[in-house]
């Protein structure tokens with residue numbers, strides 16, 4: 001059964017390249033809600049890029065900031081929130097999301113993910129090694145966890161509006 005949306009924040013989860021930011025922005029427009037990207041909020045709060053936070057302070061420090069930013073974003077006015085791919089994988093952050101929002105897993109095939117992240121990516125987890133192999137391994141480990149989201153939507157390569165329409169139909 002599909003979840004019922006009654007104005008709680010809508011949180012998009014899923015792997016890098018699943019389309020969380022683009023789909024989230026368009027979904028917000030259609031629902032006349034503000035859109036916010038959690039990674040951008042973290043970068044603004046820290047005054048540095050996600051890559052720099054990973055490089056200088058490590059992933060654990062980033063996850064801590066990420067959890068605090070998401071905790072702030074999910075309280076307050078209803079909005080659409082795109083999260084970084086690892087946010088929902090952290091147990092505390094996942095519990096916050098599951099308890100307070102309508103979460104949507106954007107599930108994309110490895111082909112779509114690879115096509116979207118591009119070759120010379122700045123994401124720290126894709127820096128070393130073969131992009132497709134890394135994404136396939138992340139999918140193997142993470143997909144069973146993303147599957148706990150309230151709703152699973154297959155993310156189409158294009159157009160994004162098909163994905164947005166599928167979300168609107170499911171929560172409508």
Ligand code: S3P
Pocket residue numbers: 014015016017020039050083084085086087123124125
């Ligand atoms: C990460 C995904 C990134 C960013 C960081 C870690 C992950 O966000 O938060 O590089 O663990 O999957 P996007 O999914 O927006 O690329």
